[in-house]
Amino acid sequence: MSPWRWWVGFDEDGEPETYNIGEVGSRVQAIALGQRETRAGDRFWIIEARSSEDMRHEGADSVPFLRKRNRESFVNGPTAAGAESAGG
Numbered sequence: 001m002s003p004w005r006w007w008v009g010f011d012e013d014g015e016p017e018t019y020n021i022g023e024v025g026s027r028v029q030a031i032a033l034g035q036r037e038t039r040a041g042d043r044f045w046i047i048e049a050r051s052s053e054d055m056r057h058e059g060a061d062s063v064p065f066l067r068k069r070n071r072e073s074f075v076n077g078p079t080a081a082g083a084e085s086a087g088g
Helices: 027-037
Strands: 005-010 022-024 043-051 065-075 084-086
Touching: 005 027, 022 027, 027 043, 027 065
Parallel strands: none
Antiparallel strands: 005 022, 005 043, 043 065, 065 084
16 A cells, blocks of 8 residues: 555546546645646645555556545635535
């Protein structure tokens, strides 16, 4: 299992389909990445998660999260402070 990392994903009808924007080491970095990779007014999600390091996922398009916590959504804007927490 990987160490805890922060993942960022595009909003897909109120939920992130995948956290495919990127992976970073801190919540602050995740918010900044979401703001850089989305447009003003777009919603994005961040989550702190541990992923599988099982070799069967080598080269896969996505890797499952084994543990999740601290999932939030943000609307890209000047503050991105309008976070909504969601159960992880």
